[in-house]
Amino acid sequence: AQSVTQLDSHVSVSEGTPVLLRCNYSSSYSPSLFWYVQHPNKGLQLLLKYTSAATLVKGINGFEAEFKKSETSFHLTKPSAHMSDAAEYFCVVSNAGNNRKLIWGLGTSLGVNP
Amino acid sequence: DGGITQSPKYLFRKEGQNVTLSCEQNLNHDAMYWYRQDPGQGLRLIYYSQIVNDFQKGDIAEGYSVSREKKESFPLTVTSAQKNPTAFYLCASRRDRATNEKLFFGSGTQLSVL
Numbered sequence: 001a002q003s004v005t006q007l008d009s010h011v012s013v014s015e016g017t018p019v020l021l022r023c024n025y026s027s028s029y030s031p032s033l034f035w036y037v038q039h040p041n042k043g044l045q046l047l048l049k050y051t052s053a054a055t056l057v058k059g060i061n062g063f064e065a066e067f068k069k070s071e072t073s074f075h076l077t078k079p080s081a082h083m084s085d086a087a088e089y090f091c092v093v094s095n096a097g098n099n100r101k102l103i104w105g106l107g108t109s110l111g112v113n114p
Numbered sequence: 115d116g117g118i119t120q121s122p123k124y125l126f127r128k129e130g131q132n133v134t135l136s137c138e139q140n141l142n143h144d145a146m147y148w149y150r151q152d153p154g155q156g157l158r159l160i161y162y163s164q165i166v167n168d169f170q171k172g173d174i175a176e177g178y179s180v181s182r183e184k185k186e187s188f189p190l191t192v193t194s195a196q197k198n199p200t201a202f203y204l205c206a207s208r209r210d211r212a213t214n215e216k217l218f219f220g221s222g223t224q225l226s227v228l
Contacts, residue, residue: 036157038217044149044157044206088217104219 006105023091120220137205146188
């Protein structure tokens with residue numbers, strides 16, 4: 001069975017400081033992993049995805065995530081937060097090669113303080 | 115338990131046929147969304163509704179139609195005008211359109227063309 005756990009429901013950082021949003025997964029197969037972002041009053045946007053290539057994945061807006069099989073983690077990071085990064089972030093896991101079945105985390109709300 | 119129910123899980127469409135995907139929520143949420151996912155791509159917004167009897171087109175509304183006659187229901191019809199309907203369809207809802215409330219997701223419907 002697959003599952004995904006976002007370890008923090010809310011994270012608050014100051015502008016210019018690093019961002020870390022944690023995600024752990026459980027999968028019997030080689031997983032594909034995604035991070036999505038939703039800004040208020042907008043649809044979901046794909047930030048980045050891991051599909052068994054390089055373990056360090058770079059996404060849009062300066063975000064990146066590292067796939068660590070030994071830790072079953074796929075944490076999302078950014079070196080320096082910007083006010084526009086305030087949004088809801090979702091970690092998603094699916095079977096590699098079978099993107100029909102998606103398991104969504106509950107989301108982490110990121111707040112950025114000036 | 116509260117949640118979002120999508121049905122059916124798998125759906126097959128013949129050429130020229132309209133099909134309707136069901137999405138029901140008992141969370142008393144105002145806003146509801148329909149997304150489409152194609153293999154290897156992120157979610158794309160089809161339609162969304164922020165309140166009963168009102169809905170707006172998303173990024174890829176052509177070939178689709180929706181209705182929002184009841185707060186708890188937001189069915190999506192894939193019409194014969196949609197030439198490439200094979201995809202995974204995901205319904206979502208949130209409590210309040212105006213705030214950064216969490217999104218809740220259904221389990222999805224896989225639509226295939228015969």
